[in-house]
Amino acid sequence: KQEVTQIPxxxxxxxxxxxxxxxxxxxxxxxxxxxxxxxxxxxxxxLLLIQSSQREQTSGRLNASLDKSSGRxxxxxxxxxxxxxxxxxxxxxxxxGSNYKLTFGKGTLLTVNP
Amino acid sequence: xxxxxxNPRYLITVTGKKLTVTCSQNxxxxxxxxxxxDPGLGLRQIYYSMNVEVTDKGDVPEGYKVSRKEKRxxxxxxxxxxxxxxxxxxCASSFSGDRGRANGYTFGSGTRLTVV
Numbered sequence: 064k065q066e067v068t069q070i071p072x073x074x075x076x077x078x079x080x081x082x083x084x085x086x087x088x089x090x091x092x093x094x095x096x097x098x099x100x101x102x103x104x105x106x107x108x109x110l111l112l113i114q115s116s117q118r119e120q121t122s123g124r125l126n127a128s129l130d131k132s133s134g135r136x137x138x139x140x141x142x143x144x145x146x147x148x149x150x151x152x153x154x155x156x157x158x159x160g161s162n163y164k165l166t167f168g169k170g171t172l173l174t175v176n177p
Numbered sequence: 178x179x180x181x182x183x184n185p186r187y188l189i190t191v192t193g194k195k196l197t198v199t200c201s202q203n204x205x206x207x208x209x210x211x212x213x214x215d216p217g218l219g220l221r222q223i224y225y226s227m228n229v230e231v232t233d234k235g236d237v238p239e240g241y242k243v244s245r246k247e248k249r250x251x252x253x254x255x256x257x258x259x260x261x262x263x264x265x266x267x268c269a270s271s272f273s274g275d276r277g278r279a280n281g282y283t284f285g286s287g288t289r290l291t292v293v
């Protein structure tokens with residue numbers, strides 16, 4: 064069974080700072096990992112999907128990495144802006160052969176202060 | 178635009194009154210699933226479907242039903258809603274990737290359900 068942990072649970076930074084959000088998982092047989100953004104009471108927007116054959120994916124100011132051997136993924140946000148304030152969730156396949164379920168972390172609530 | 182569409186966005190109902198939340202995707206995805214999100218518990222899978230007429234239980238299926246009669250639609254049915262089903266519900270879809278594994282999910286905007 065896959066377990067996904069995100070640290071820290073909350074993070075507050077001044078505008079312009081570069082930051083890293085952490086995600087760890089227990090099943091190293093993970094074949095991909097997906098990062099989402101969720102605004103309060105809203106849906107989940109997919110940010111980046113990393114396949115196990117890749118080590119990094121980039122989209123604009125976002126860069127996500129995946130290290131299966133250490134059971135870790137990171138989401139790097141460059142030059143943060145107040146509009147980046149949201150909850151960031153990482154999720155991977157359920158583990159134990161469960162290819163049809165995403166197991167989510169509890170998320171990191173990011174606040175970027177002007 | 179590729180998307181997953183859920184309706185309604187908000188719903189208040191009374192205990193025991195049957196309701197259906199609809200979900201439709203326009204990406205020809207094989208896999209569809211339902212999740213609920215609760216404070217402190219995160220997102221948990223209710224049911225999933227691997228293709229038309231193929232469904233299976235997720236982690237928290239009690240009190241819910243689903244059907245997959247068409248590839249694009251995956252409705253969630255609460256036959257007798259109870260207050261503990263008050264939650265934020267999400268539908269998601271994914272294509273069948275390498276070795277038939279679900280790969281890359283798109284989520285709907287969510288349905289906030291309140292059962293009184």
